[in-house]
Amino acid sequence: MATMEKNKILQLADDFLLAGQRLCEWCGHGPYLEEDLALSNMALDLLGSAQEIYEFICANPNEFKNAGIVIDGNRPITTQNLAYFRNERHFFNHIIFELPKGDFGFTLLKQYILALYATDFLKNEWVCPLSKKILNQMAYHQEHCEHWIKILGLGSDEKNKSLERMQRSCDELSMYLGEFDLNSGWYTQFSNTLKQTHLQCSPKKQSYPMQHSEHIGFMLSVMQVVPRSYPSSQW
């Protein structure tokens, strides 16, 4: 496999890890009990998927030699170290998944994008032994988010202004969608879902002058503070 593709596998794992971390921030803050459980379940799925891909990377170190893995302090390449001992410059996630959790609609749109992108990637670009399990999880996330997006996207502006808020979320996310290949099948599916609502989303393919947004630093400092404070701790 070419170096480019290796980077994309690591990128997918980083996407899962950071999106899962953001989704965990909803624990206890969901709109109602069952939805709180749904979001927590999805977060656990994402963290599990990230872990499986990291384990795959650690089990095949020669293939990922040039993928740009840099772990602080020259620690060995293990799953734990990949998650907790890399800094911002060595995470390769798409910028969109490190954005703050936002409101419920914002989270669901981001989650939907990840589910569609991951499904497309695992079906077309990197078919591996892990795919079936992750694809099942992504299918459920997709179903759940799509349903909510259609409910909120067809909402009226009168009572809770759900449509206005969803549109604002779409506008903000479209600033970061340019990092993806907008001609791919998953984006067509995303647009088709939005066409069934009143939402508009028109991103442009663009290159970004920065590797990350300002948000990843804060997120990593929360995520990594415990292992970095007590580096020899075991659990």
Place this chain on the structure above:
Amino acid sequence: MSNESGELYEVFLQLGTTKNYEHAGHIHAFDKTLAMQAARDVYARRDKVTGIWIVPSKEIIATTPEQSGPYFDPSFTTPYRHAQFYTIPTGKDK
């Protein structure tokens, strides 16, 4: 029972493709799709579940405690109604 968190549904789980559906609890949801997803998220994440049934609670017709006398008394005080004095050959039911 419609309120801020939606309608009430009773959830039944099937733990194995040949088993009966057993009552697991209830959830609140706003529509049928969300109800099925909520049932799965709340009840079906631990054991090996092969199927879920959900029923709107208001569709369930149940006996009340006051009815237990007229409805259920006769069955165990009148043994002459039952064929329990015959031995049933083993075979179908276990």
